[in-house]
Amino acid sequence: MVSFGGLARMIFGSSNERRIKGLRPRAAAITALEKQYEALSDDQLKAKTDEFRALLKNGKTLDDILPDAFATVREAAKRALGMRPFDVQLIGGMVLHDRSIAEMRTGEGKTLMATLPVYLNAIEGKGVHVVTVNDYLATRDAQTMGVLYNFLGLTVGVIAHGLDDDQRREAYACDITYATNNELGFDYLRDNMKYERAQMVQREHNYAIVDEVDSILIDEARTPLIISGPLEDRSEFYSLIDTFIPQLVAEDYEVDEKQKTAIFTEVGTEKIEKLLDAAGYLKGESLYDVENVAVVHHLNNALRAHKLFQLDKDYIVRNDELVIIDEFTGRMMPGRRYSEGLHQALEAKEKVTIQPENQTLASITFQNYFRMYNKLAGMTGTAATEAEEFGNIYGLDVAIIPTNLPVARIDSDDEVYRTVDEKYKAIIRDIREAHEKGQPVLVGTTSIEKSELLAERLKKDGVKDIQVLNARYHEQEAYIVAQAGVPGAITIATNMAGRGTDIQLGGNLEMRIQVELADVPAGPERDAKIKELKADIAKKKEQALAAGGLYVLATERHESRRIDNQLRGRSGRQGDPGKSKFFLSLQDDLMRIFGSDRMDSMLQKLGLKEDEAIVHPWINKALEKAQKKVEARNFEIRKNLLKYDDVMNDQRKVIFDQRLEMMDAEDLTETVDEMRHEVIEDMVRAHIPENAYAEQWRIPELKEEVIKVLNLDLPVDAWAAEEGIAEEQIEERIKEAADKAAAERAERFGPQIMAYVQKSVILQSLDNLWREHLVNLDHLRSVVGFRGYAQRDPLNEYKTEGFELFQAMLSNLREVVTSQLMRVEIMREEPQPELPEMHGHHIDGTTGEDDFGEGSDGARLADSDRFVDPENRDPADPSTWGRVARNEACPCGSGKKFKHCHGAFV
Known part of the structure; x- marks a missing residue:
């Protein structure tokens, strides 16, 4: 039986289909202008920018000039980049201009699509920010698309690590600025700590297009950006609070070791109030008056330090220093400190030197930073499943942009096995079959450990030449992912790896030129080699197509449908054939959510033999329901956090x-x-x-x-x-x-x-x-x-x-x-106010690691601690490296990530 809503959709189409249908006539009108713009000379095309600015000054709106501006960009892209935006990209560009999110499948050209609204809005001269997830993508996109913008007379800037204030100010003053979300947020916070308007680097927050919008505005929005600095020495206060706890008896507090909580009872609170009052630290009449909120916090920390943390189990004391012990590995973690005064409470308990506490100087969540823009838009391959959150928090609609060519990828039903071991046997069998027929395989895992485990099992089984990617984003990784479409390639990646890089069957020409011809100067020799590369890629593409295109094989379902869709979307770009399949076991985390114990006993009764799988659309639907529940819970958590942050x-x-x-x-x-x-x-x-x-x-x-x-x-x-x-x-x-x-x-x-x-x-x-x-x-x-x-x-x-x-x-x-x-006296030379020592932090919501630093101190936001150009780093001399990102390749040349090499905690 069809519901009324379903019947309405059958007759009138979904709201998304109606929206796209409404934009098609405008896209056709832009295409109708193509011949007219093809007839213009380069100079006449460049002059269009000044012409549009004059029209805006005379009362025209951006919507009025949109068709001509988009036609200008399309023609300029053909001449400057050798690329022609498709009609669906014109539609996507209109969606971005209309304060919405464009969901566009991988390989459909989001970067080129963004140039249309970016150019249109940049004409106003108020600045347009294009936001990416990392420095590499910001620099790459600014260089690639900067050719087009410069051709049309617009200026382009890039904000990356290591720039000083003058360089940042210059980049923000450009018509178009490419930057990462972290850099934008930190610059905003630092600007609001400056003492003169001229020292500030940002100008108004006019229009931002956020690339990988789901990653930035949802995944990374769980934790705020924080700038912190050391507090003044308060060791006497911690030592005083510490003397109170040994005076308490069992009836003064309650401890729950399972929940790791310790709280004062009513009797204990009265006793503490008297002790505080005698020491002169009690404000007001009660300990729980608002003026005493900081004192209560430190008292709770002192109680936890004494009653929940044990010497030589949770921490050790060495050389007048308190070092945390990792509860999972039993290893020491020098450099790591408990936050919010707990470490100081433990130092007071053990009578070692109390180190100054770090104080939050400024903080902001990405939700609140990006809501400051007069106009916000975003693009990604996966946003529809989070449409409610984008609408509620950011006021953004999601529009699904149709593909340029029909999708030819086959999405197989999930295969469910009883045990993890059975699942892995089936996965290895499938990878081997695909590899033997020359089909490229991209394997998605949910964690670093699982990706390395699978690689080991494949190697033991005789499958070689495996590329394993398990860190976040890096130029080298982008190259490996770009070549994942070569016949017979096996690439194992965490589900987030490689975003922002296109997997092209046969290989990515641009990436191969960049890596293989880096030392070959421009000239006949380089041209000949590029020709050879093109021929090699064309040949390999035919082989990959004949083998069935890219096979995306997932070893588990993620708790979010969006992450699964990101992985699946790597295959089947621009009408290419492809295949995707998820392998699951009843021991997987998500399967446990809806009672795999019952299902296990039921399957045994039904006679499911070892190494047999169940495959049915109903299982897919059941899993989707479980994922929806988890997504709804996570949304509620983020919404609640935002209420407090508001x-x-x-x-x-x-x-x-x-x-x-x-x-x-x-x-x-x-x-x-x-x-x-x-x-x-x-x-x-x-x-x-x-x-x-x-x-x-x-x-x-x-x-x-x-x-x-x-x-x-x-x-x-x-x-x-x-x-x-x-x-x-x-x-x-x-x-x-x-x-x-x-x-x-x-x-x-x-x-x-x-x-x-x-x-x-x-x-x-x-x-x-x-x-x-x-x-x-x-x-x-x-x-x-x-x-x-x-x-x-x-x-x-x-x-x-x-x-x-x-x-x-x-x-x-x-x-x-x-x-x-009323006391100030004049000095001969008035000292300039100085900004405090600052460190930047953003805790990765998935790993718990600080993206910006070693240990809990984060990255210093000072000129003396800038990133150093990789070319100027001496691999043998760490003092020449400057600040190294945790997920960057270690400058020593080991091939490991910095956090697993010289940046590891001993």
Whole structure:
């Protein structure tokens, strides 16, 4: 029985089909202009850019000039690149211009398709960012497509590791900027720590096209980008907290070793409150008042350090240093440190030197960074399965772009075996058969260990010449993946490996020229060799086609359908034949999700023999349902994380906007006066409560506060003794005296110096307090989950208390700025404010590793620690290597990844 929705789709087509159908007439109109544009000379074609800019100035919109702009790019691509965008690429380009995601199969030309909307939007001169997943792709695409943009008179820049601020500023000032998501995010955060507008490198966030949008906006969006720096020495505080724990008895706390949690009981909380109060660290009346959130966090860490962590099991002490022991391997991990103060708590417990804690200086999630763009679009081979998330979080629709030629790939039903061993036997048998007939095979695995295990089993079985790829992205790997279409090639890769590189049957000409002819200069010899390569590739392509095209063989299903589709999509490009098949066992992780024990006993009863497989479309559907459940759970986790981050993001916007206003302002006297008056009002209100009798006034304390904050010794006690004086009059007299002192100081310094001093004091005070506030929010977030036990919504509690902390920070800012400006004295040479030492972090959501550094310190974001050009590195001298990415090939020449060689943890 067909549902009403299904019937409507049969009659009217799906919403995606209707959208594509609506764009086809416009694509036909662009194609109709082709003859007209072919007749133009190169100079006339280049002049179109200025012509379009003039039309925009005269009131035309980008939509008005779209057909002519796309026709211009198509013709320029034919001349500059030797490539002609297909009609489906024109449709994809229109989807990208229309703030949407274009899902386009592998090999259909996403990079070329993006040039159409990039050119159109770059004409405005506000800047277009093309975002890629790694430096290699950013540089490659900028160089390849830069030929087209330069032909049309546009400038192209690339943001990569190792550029200084001037180079970055220049790249961002270009019409089109290629960059990785990490570089963009870090530049934004660093810009908002600068002290002058001229020091900033980015300009407005106008339009971004995100390549591999599902990887960047979903997979990598689980963890924020963080810039951190060392905190001041707080060893005394950790040592004091540590002395409290041995004074507790069993009834003061509860420990759950299984969940690795330790919490204070009510009795224990009262005892700790008394100890804190005696030490002068308790603010307010209760330990759980919002002002004590950081203290509670450190107390919980100290309790965990004493009750859950054991010396010589979880860590060892060596040379006055506490070293973590890996719970899985039992090996020491020097350089690794527990985060958020736990390592310091353990150091205090073991009485070793307490190292400074790293403090978050700035952070942002990719969700919130990319939502800042006025216009956002994306492209990938797989987005439809995550359409709901793209719509909910980013407001992006997903459009599935039809292929240029019909897909000829055969997607076989899954083969399910009882055990992993039976599954591997079947996989090896299939690979051997394909290899013997000359069919190229791409084998997808879900982990590094499984890819290496399969390679070993194949070698033992006599299958040689296997390429194993199990790291993320690298130029060398891109070459190997590009040659995975050579007849008889066997390439084993994790499911993410090689994205951004096209697998062409017979091999990739561009890659072979780049690698094999790197040392051959331009001339007749190079031309002859290129001709030979072309002939060799054409011959090999015929062999691969005759063998059935690329065979994609997956050893397991991933928890996300999208990752499976990425792997499957490597085969069958541009109408080529191909085949894909998934091999599963009842012992696989995903099969356990829907009760493989029951299925195992059922299959045994049905008489399923060893090495026999079950193959049925129903199994595919059951697996898809299980994957949908996992996807929905992961989406909920990401959505919940974003709700918490939105609280901080709203506050971050306020602070960053205020910083920009301060930097742009020529004179901040009015702001400073307002701050001073508000501080005085709060001061008087605190010591002379409203409607209180004169006997209840705390005048001595008010006098002390005036001296401390305003640096003025005023006769407040004499004023208060006057007959019939009101608190408003005392307040006015303090304001008058403070204003007079401030005016005298300003006159002594001169307006120019005073303006500079005011700006420096406000910005530096704001930055310091914002950093402290980020730490407080982190601590609040780590403890607010416990509110759920009291039937209170943790998110609402976080919002409420986060706002209170923010208000307290602003109040503190007014007091700090006022106090400093009432004391500041002129120096002969005004020191320039310096940015703190900074490290960048982005934790890989799948491996838990920091993409940007060794250990937990991350990569230093300083000029002295830049990436060094590989040509300038001496393999024998690590001091010449500069900063090396964890997944980069080790500069020593071993062929291993840096993290498995010189960057390994001993």
